[in-house]
Amino acid sequence: MTSYTVGIVVFPGSNCDRDVSWALEGCLDIKTKFIWHESSDLSGIDSVVLPGGFSYGDYLRCGAVARFSSLINSLHDFVRTGRKVLGICNGFQILTEAGFLPGALTNNKNLNFICKDVELKVHSQKGGWFKSFIDKNITLPIAHGEGRYYCDDYTYKELLDNDLIALKYIDNPNGSTHEIAGILNKEGNVLGLMPHPERACDKNIGGIDGEFILRNLVKY
Amino acid sequence: MSQFLVKVFIRLRPSVLDPAGEAIKSAANKLGVDGINSLRIGKLIETELEASHENEVKEKIELLCDRLFANNVIEDYEYQLEKK
Secondary structure, eight states: OTTOEEEEEEOTTBOSHHHHHIIIIIIHOOEEEEEETTOOOOTTOSEEEEOOBOGGGGOSSTTTTGGGSHHHHHHHHHHHTTOEEEEETHHHHHHHHTTSSSSEEEOOTTOOOEEEEEEEEEOOOGGGTTTTOTTOEEEEEEEESSOEEEOOHHHHHHHHHTTOEEEEESSOSSOOGGGEEEEEOTTSOEEEESSOGGGSSBGGGTBSHHHHHHHTTSOO | OEEEEEEEEEEEOTTSOOHHHHHHHHHHHHTTOOOOOOOOOOEEEEEEEEESSHHHHHHHHHHHIIIIIOOTTTEEEEEEEEEO
């Protein structure tokens, strides 16, 4: 497993990149490599994480500018090879803006920045991301001001028909369409989540439900 | 080449909740202004650009709007242009 390398993309304004690295290296013994957003070189990278933060200051819309980076351009080919990509929070916003995932994320219904642990229901087993959690609820922290997932009825039906809804909030904190907290692409290798699994990888600081999700970045 | 001034208006689609607009509407009521039936917040982008003719400006602006200025999942746009 030590040769397996997870690339963590660093944009100007990313602030969860080191948390993801700590969780993967320190808690799971998975090798990581930081990749600056201007690079298009994903050679030797087995999975990619787009971390949380405020890429490009969230100017215009969250993730709107990041999608034009060299790295995101090369990510299209990377995804086509079937390798896994996890977008967390701002990373999820970038994945929707760049068209890897359907829908959009916009400001929370109550306009507050919400930072708390939330209970979530695992809905899809696609891609093997949640294989430890069949029919279980999990608890992960959220920390966002613009995490309200929105999609139209047609897109929602597509999500349902293809089993692409990964996670739903039990107590919808931000007003997301149909309580959606995370979705997958049709192939199952791209996952976008508003909750932060990297902040739930140590039982001493808030649980380990995130550890199992991050562990599944690695294909056994 | 001619210079053009373009104003792009970006609005949340009617089906998308605008909580910030609701908050401003509430504040407007507290200011004592009544009769406000709806209030929604959008964005205005002003840009000056050069092009050989008006159709070229439209092509550029529509590309910018579709790919960058607006997210067509949640937003609509329209624009006005004038030759300087």
